[in-house]
Amino acid sequence: MERDKLTRARRWVIKIGSSLVTAKGQGLDREAIADWCSQIAALRAEGRQIVLVSSGAVAEGMARLGLKKRPTDIHELQAAAAVGQMGLVRAWELGFEAHGTRAAQILLTHEDVADRGRYLNARGTLNTLLELGVVPVVNENDTVATDEIRLGDNDTLGAMTANLIEADLLVILTDQDGLFDADPRSNPDAKLVSEASLAEPQLVAMAGDSKGVLGRGGMRTKLSAAHIAARSGAATVIAHGRAPDALLQIGRGQSIGSLLKPAQGVMAARKRWIAGQLQVRGQFHLDEGAAQVLKAQGKSLLPVGVRQASGNFERGDLVACIAPDGREIARGLSNYGSGDAQRILGARGDELAQRLGHPAEPELIHRDNLVLTG
Numbered sequence: 001m002e003r004d005k006l007t008r009a010r011r012w013v014i015k016i017g018s019s020l021v022t023a024k025g026q027g028l029d030r031e032a033i034a035d036w037c038s039q040i041a042a043l044r045a046e047g048r049q050i051v052l053v054s055s056g057a058v059a060e061g062m063a064r065l066g067l068k069k070r071p072t073d074i075h076e077l078q079a080a081a082a083v084g085q086m087g088l089v090r091a092w093e094l095g096f097e098a099h100g101t102r103a104a105q106i107l108l109t110h111e112d113v114a115d116r117g118r119y120l121n122a123r124g125t126l127n128t129l130l131e132l133g134v135v136p137v138v139n140e141n142d143t144v145a146t147d148e149i150r151l152g153d154n155d156t157l158g159a160m161t162a163n164l165i166e167a168d169l170l171v172i173l174t175d176q177d178g179l180f181d182a183d184p185r186s187n188p189d190a191k192l193v194s195e196a197s198l199a200e201p202q203l204v205a206m207a208g209d210s211k212g213v214l215g216r217g218g219m220r221t222k223l224s225a226a227h228i229a230a231r232s233g234a235a236t237v238i239a240h241g242r243a244p245d246a247l248l249q250i251g252r253g254q255s256i257g258s259l260l261k262p263a264q265g266v267m268a269a270r271k272r273w274i275a276g277q278l279q280v281r282g283q284f285h286l287d288e289g290a291a292q293v294l295k296a297q298g299k300s301l302l303p304v305g306v307r308q309a310s311g312n313f314e315r316g317d318l319v320a321c322i323a324p325d326g327r328e329i330a331r332g333l334s335n336y337g338s339g340d341a342q343r344i345l346g347a348r349g350d351e352l353a354q355r356l357g358h359p360a361e362p363e364l365i366h367r368d369n370l371v372l373t374g
């Protein structure tokens, strides 16, 4: 997708990082928020639909509670997020009100996108809000999120939101002009990548995991977010949130920030949901033959090609498929819990019922529930 195609991008997810929203942790930057709201209002007047993903709950909570350092105690962190989220949504609501636009708060955890029913619910609600002309303001539900159910950073949350609503464009506003060929904080000569295909392998080496004091992910999670967004066909633009009219410039197809273009075809919605799950519960270690067959798209994983199963998982859990060289090549939903899986490893189709003592499904992972990852 080239820049001028962005003029026609209708559905946008716009993610704004903590350091931008809170003026580097000094408290909510209401002027900047008012400016983004007026740009978003102008984009909406052009007929675009916008979902906002706003970070800043923890940073604002810290400012309000007078905490100098990000709390390490989980409950203190969650308390800070709870205090800060109030200020965050209040500021966005006021900002949008000035343009006669309604906003809505959506707080999600990883469980909400991992559970199929809740995923469909979140999708339905977001789509309904957009149809009603409301701007959803999304954040992670930090107050209840523990590591087990945490997405962890809002770049990933923004990308998953783009998948949920099948957005045309994910915009990530941050405190740098975009993706540079090295971290500009430590390399003053670093050059901006103004446009790239996500297939280009050198991008990964460029994006470090170094980040600002308040940021969670750095550039690495932004690049990975672009890959996730591409699964549903969305392009990603990473740009400086304080560049004048940054959002409007993007909408006019001007060359601002870094445009990262999807490289492969769109993944079916159900497979996207599978690929978006973060909690892998176990591993199937494949033999060479099975690894080859899986890589040739469209085949199920059969017990005969699996040498070993590790982890403690139940039927329906996400399991990674590991090639003999140790690399993950696919993941999918197992038809068997780890106990039964152990019993049928290496078995041919006609041996399965006998080994288990009851009629059995022929696949360990059916092709409809399998996505290639490597």
Ligand SMILES: Nc1ncnc2c1ncn2[C@@H]1O[C@H](COP(=O)(O)OP(=O)(O)O)[C@@H](O)[C@H]1O
Residues within 6 Å of the ligand: 016, 017, 018, 019, 020, 173, 174, 175, 176, 178, 179, 180, 181, 182, 183, 184, 185, 206, 207, 208, 209, 210, 211, 212, 213, 214, 215, 216, 217, 218, 219, 220
């Ligand atoms: N190749 C790179 N190009 C640009 N920024 C990079 C790169 N590698 C690392 N970074 C760092 O990523 C930071 C932005 O990420 P982060 O602090 O998480 O921001 P945000 O709060 O907006 O999510 C930049 O300030 C920069 O120091």
Ligand SMILES: N[C@@H](CCC(=O)OP(=O)(O)O)C(=O)O
Residues within 6 Å of the ligand: 016, 017, 018, 019, 054, 055, 056, 057, 058, 059, 081, 139, 140, 142, 152, 153, 154, 155, 214, 215, 216, 217, 218
């Ligand atoms: N949910 C957290 C944001 C976490 C996060 O990813 O922050 P950032 O890297 O600044 O986008 C909060 O509101 O504080």
